[in-house]
Amino acid sequence: MPTGLHNFFHTFFDLHQIANVMPDLLRDGLLNTLMISAAAIICGTTIGIVLATLLVSRRWYLRAPARVYVDIFRGLPIIVTVMMVGLGLPIAGLHFFGRNSYPYAVFALALVSGAYMSEIFRSGIQSVDRGQMEAARSLGLSYLGAMRLVIVPQGVRRVLPALTNQFVAMVKDSSLVYLLGLLASQRELFSIAKDTTFETGNLSALTAAGLVYLAITIPLTHAVNALDRRMREGGAVRLATTAGAPLQLLGAQEGR
Amino acid sequence: MTVSLETSTQIPAVAVVGLWKKFGEHTVLKGVDLQVERGRTVCLIGASGSGKSTLLRCMNMLEAPTSGSVFLDGLDITGRGVDIDAVRSHVGMVFQQFNLFPHMTVLRNITLALRKVRGMAAGQAEEVARARLADVGLSEYVKHRPGQLSGGQQQRVAIARALAMEPKVMLFDEPTSALDPELVKGVLDIMRQLAARDMTMIVVTHEMGFAREVADHVAFLDQGILVEQGPPSAVFGAPRSERLQAFLSQVL
Numbered sequence: 001m002p003t004g005l006h007n008f009f010h011t012f013f014d015l016h017q018i019a020n021v022m023p024d025l026l027r028d029g030l031l032n033t034l035m036i037s038a039a040a041i042i043c044g045t046t047i048g049i050v051l052a053t054l055l056v057s058r059r060w061y062l063r064a065p066a067r068v069y070v071d072i073f074r075g076l077p078i079i080v081t082v083m084m085v086g087l088g089l090p091i092a093g094l095h096f097f098g099r100n101s102y103p104y105a106v107f108a109l110a111l112v113s114g115a116y117m118s119e120i121f122r123s124g125i126q127s128v129d130r131g132q133m134e135a136a137r138s139l140g141l142s143y144l145g146a147m148r149l150v151i152v153p154q155g156v157r158r159v160l161p162a163l164t165n166q167f168v169a170m171v172k173d174s175s176l177v178y179l180l181g182l183l184a185s186q187r188e189l190f191s192i193a194k195d196t197t198f199e200t201g202n203l204s205a206l207t208a209a210g211l212v213y214l215a216i217t218i219p220l221t222h223a224v225n226a227l228d229r230r231m232r233e234g235g236a237v238r239l240a241t242t243a244g245a246p247l248q249l250l251g252a253q254e255g256r
Numbered sequence: 257m258t259v260s261l262e263t264s265t266q267i268p269a270v271a272v273v274g275l276w277k278k279f280g281e282h283t284v285l286k287g288v289d290l291q292v293e294r295g296r297t298v299c300l301i302g303a304s305g306s307g308k309s310t311l312l313r314c315m316n317m318l319e320a321p322t323s324g325s326v327f328l329d330g331l332d333i334t335g336r337g338v339d340i341d342a343v344r345s346h347v348g349m350v351f352q353q354f355n356l357f358p359h360m361t362v363l364r365n366i367t368l369a370l371r372k373v374r375g376m377a378a379g380q381a382e383e384v385a386r387a388r389l390a391d392v393g394l395s396e397y398v399k400h401r402p403g404q405l406s407g408g409q410q411q412r413v414a415i416a417r418a419l420a421m422e423p424k425v426m427l428f429d430e431p432t433s434a435l436d437p438e439l440v441k442g443v444l445d446i447m448r449q450l451a452a453r454d455m456t457m458i459v460v461t462h463e464m465g466f467a468r469e470v471a472d473h474v475a476f477l478d479q480g481i482l483v484e485q486g487p488p489s490a491v492f493g494a495p496r497s498e499r500l501q502a503f504l505s506q507v508l
Contacts, residue, residue, distance in 0.1 A: 134318055134351070135357070136357075138316055138349035139344070139417070139418075139421065140341050140344045140345025141369060141373060142341050145373075150357050154357075157359065
């Protein structure tokens with residue numbers, strides 16, 4: 001094997017090193033990464049949906065602030081947002097979340113992903129037929145009630161596949177929490193890997209972390225796609241099996 | 257014009273007064289007046305683009321008139337300060353495209369407004385919904401999704417959904433136009449039953465047979481003007497205006 005290739009394999013794929021760091025990654029890192037990303041996904045989705053309903057508003061004073069928000073947080077590098085929120089807020093004396101780094105990281109990630117997701121949700125909401133809003137309003141529901149109960153649930157379903165990218169991005173970007181300083185027990189996948197590389201002088205720990213990230217993100221992608229397929233096909237499948245016969249029966253009656 | 261209690265023994269269920277509607281430069285309604293007495297069925301007929309759907313949609317403010325008024329039970333619903341959500345909850349509307357909520361079961365389509373608008377308890381709302389579904393002959397479809405039903409069945413669910421709110425007036429916007437021919441009759445039968453039970457109905461329709469047979473009053477619109485109106489025997493039997501004559505010769 002040429003020396004260069006040998007060095008490369010030794011540096012990134014030292015099985016001994018990978019095996020050494022794996023227990024730490026799986027015991028602490030995996031759980032912490034999942035915790036941060038799950039929280040960021042939930043908060044980001046909430047922010048995204050609220051922003052989206054503002055973005056489609058006919059009132060400019062609701063639309064304008066939402067638009068500014070999206071432009072800013074979509075335009076800044078995530079690392080800047082994480083530093084400004086996680087380091088900036090406490091420096092400014094705003095200790096919303098005490099000394100714990102996690103909530104700040106989650107908040108920053110949610111701010112960013114909310115901006116991205118709002119555009120996805122907006123397109124979903126706008127794709128819902130106008131008649132749905134008219135039907136809901138003519139039953140006496142308020143605009144917000146119609147949005148919440150009728151329009152948004154349909155819009156969200158339609159953009160599920162597009163959201164996968166955002167969910168995966170959250171898992172990966174959760175590593176940025178290391179910028180804010182962590183207790184030993186709080187280290188997530190990337191921090192553990194990074195610290196290990198400093199101790200050993202070998203980068204195989206990063207490869208190990210990468211493998212665990214893939215073990216999260218690939219199943220996540222397939223899970224969202226499966227959920228999407230189920231929502232899409234649910235009606236049609238049941239139509240063919242349980243409802244087929246009575247439908248025809250009644251159709252025949254109607255025809256008489 | 258004002259609707260005064262002293263001069264009319266009965267306030268009309270719906271009164272449209274001097275209604276104008278413009279979409280930008282395009283004028284769709286040009287000063288329409290129409291009165292609908294309680295318990296009557298009024299059919300609005302006319303060519304596509306004559307403004308009949310817009311007129312209907314002004315009656316629950318899905319379209320805001322440019323000028324003029326719409327009175328429901330004597331209340332001007334175009335006025336400022338009117339709680340339009342409350343008004344709409346007493347006006348049933350049935351659309352050409354059904355507009356059922358596809359992500360909800362048939363039952364929930366009907367209970368939604370009962371619970372969220374009327375504040376009804378879940379059990380009571382379900383009871384009402386099942387009764388109205390029985391009225392339209394679809395009791396066994398409670399758990400189905402709209403996508404699993406035929407167009408005719410969807411439209412009947414939409415009618416049940418509107419009726420569940422116990423509306424004072426039912427508005428029908430070409431309720432059978434999107435249906436396959438063999439499914440039209442089932443929907444028209446239900447509308448006939450409603451008319452027979454003295455529901456106040458305003459129906460935009462291309463079904464001249466239905467208008468002739470069921471309507472108490474027929475109004476013909478042409479280019480945003482209510483050209484001619486009267487009992488169906490007069491409108492269909494002895495049309496006075498050339499425009500109505502021309503229209504009827506096209507459709508009959």
